[in-house]
Amino acid sequence: MYFNEEHNALRDMVKKFVDKEINPKVDEWEEETVPLHELFKKMGDLGLLGITYDQKYGGQGLDYWFDLVFLEELGHINAGGVPMAIGVHTHMATPAIHEYGSEYLKETYLKPSIAGDIVSAIGVTEPDAGSDVAGLKTKAVRDGDSYVINGSKLFITNGCQADYVTLLARTDDKPGFHSFGLFVVPTNLPGFVVSKKLDKLGMRSSDTAELFFDDLRIPAENLIGEEGEGFIIQMKQFQHERFYALPGTYIKARDTINMTINYIRQRMVFGKPLIKNQVLRHRLVDWITEIECLKHLTHHIVRMKTEGLDATREISMGKLIAGQLSFKVSNGCLQMFGGMGYMNESLISRYFRDSRLLSIGGGADEIMREVIARFEGI
Ligand SMILES: Cc1cc2nc3c(=O)[nH]c(=O)nc-3n(C[C@H](O)[C@H](O)[C@H](O)COP(=O)(O)OP(=O)(O)OC[C@H]3O[C@@H](n4cnc5c(N)ncnc54)[C@H](O)[C@@H]3O)c2cc1C
Structure with missing residues (x-):
């Protein structure tokens, strides 16, 4: 498989960080906004803000499978706003500086960004x-x-x-x-x-x-x-932004389904647990199947990136599927929670609200279709 002991060690580290430093605080941050300087400093100290970036600037210089592991674990955060804030810093605002910035820009902005001293x-x-x-x-x-x-x-x-x-x-x-x-x-x-x-x-x-x-x-x-090349550089930077969205989406969708399975196992309706209804089980399995497809498309993209190939077509496809899947799963799971799903006290209502953005931000679904159509010559 793609993951060795070092990848697993990173996974453990990010998991512990999410469990200890993020998830206990997200309810508060949903009310007050995540304090980025405080959070990024802790992440920078652990080397989490420049996983694939050059070691010369404080990055880890690791391969894209490490990046995937990092993004997958961020998917377990109990609110989409926190991984989005982190992703802006690691995958949306800094890749162009790393790839095209002068030595001065890398020293002055990239290095402290990777250290978690400044926010982008x-x-x-x-x-x-x-x-x-x-x-x-x-x-x-x-x-x-x-x-x-x-x-x-x-x-x-x-x-x-x-x-x-x-x-x-x-x-x-x-x-x-x-x-x-x-x-x-x-x-x-x-x-x-x-x-x-x-x-x-x-x-x-x-x-x-x-x-x-x-x-x-x-x-x-x-x-x-x-000067004159900014648009082209930003189009390339968008590929990092769109890729960032994929691992967190399939992880969050699966977490949402697991949470829903737990609920409908114990929820009694018409004298039996809800999960006994085949129609609900089939719906869940359809989504699990689609999640698996998105996961493997994402792995394929990592292989392409590792080989230095242009994955714009595949990343656009992944972003299109991810937006639709996250909304479909969160909406469908909320339905299985019934009225409880509509209450702000239940996590599923937050996941549902958060999921709506993915089909709009960073290139909406319609724009992804346009990009794919161009590649397909349609
Ligand atoms: C919470 C949030 C965070 C964001 N963060 C950032 C950020 O950090 N930095 C940043 O720069 N931007 C950010 N954005 C902006 C985001 O990328 C844009 O909202 C997105 O690109 C869509 O642009 P728009 O809102 O102007 O919609 P419009 O361009 O006005 O489009 C409206 C709708 O029309 C559709 N449409 C457009 N063209 C066509 C067409 N040819 N055919 C069919 N349909 C079409 C679009 O897909 C969309 O559904 C953020 C947005 C949100 C909501």
Whole structure:
């Protein structure tokens, strides 16, 4: 199989961390938002924030199977908002710095991010540009040794707590994909404003912000890669973001089913346990079968990544299935809990609320279908 003793040791370590440092606190964080500096420092000290990253910057330099193990174990967290906040830091805002950033950016931002000393966010979406990323309007204008940034970003995870935002901005008015830059934008500079902390349906332990940039001046060396290449770099970074979603989804879906099986075993209806109804058992088995398929597609993607192959097609398929499966399973399991499933005191109601995001965020289902259709020549 793919996992050796070292992978299993990492699994044990992450499991213990989730059981001790995260799950006992998630109910509180669902009310108050997860304190990221405190959590990330603990994770950084354990080497959990740069599993595949270069050891030169404090990463572990491990293979993608270790990354998979890490993400699977995060799937056992009892609230989606916490792994999402972590995933933004490890798989959404930092991969481009690791792959395309200068030595200066790696030393100044990647290294402390891996150590858990600073918190990152990824700023792509805007009020008038979500799915249509190339429609974004935030501008970065070169002025001597600086870029001056003006505009706004919407729905930014970790936005209220981040020390920097990896920001996609327009550097040229010309249409096309070569008019953008990807920047590291520190949030302690004049002109950075968190205009609003947003209230949302699920993922309530994670903070989501509207950000405003008003003549914010950053050093030109905060550009990641080349000017004009930001869009392409961000499209590559999206592959890490979308992959991040897959392991946690099949783990959480299976946990949800196990929790539901326990409930319907003991819940008596019409004089017998609910689980005695074949229709419910068959429904559960259908989902378990689909979970197994998503797991093996994810393993296939890890093999492709390990071999250095482009897995965009497969990752898009996985993201599409994951969004639909997590909603289907949480919705269907909530139905089996009946009225108890509708109560906020039951975990299934939280999983149901959290699950809705996956078909929208990080490239909605419709966008995944467009990507797959392009690969299929349809
Ligand atoms: C909780 C949360 C956290 C988020 N975190 C971040 C973050 O950290 N950083 C960040 O940059 N963004 C973040 N986002 C934004 C997210 O990535 C966008 O919401 C997503 O890309 C969709 O964009 P939109 O909301 O503007 O929808 P729109 O682009 O307005 O689309 C609306 C609907 O139309 C569909 N649609 C679009 N085009 C087509 C088409 N051609 N054919 C058919 N249907 C179509 C879409 O799929 C969608 O269902 C977050 C969003 C949420 C809700």
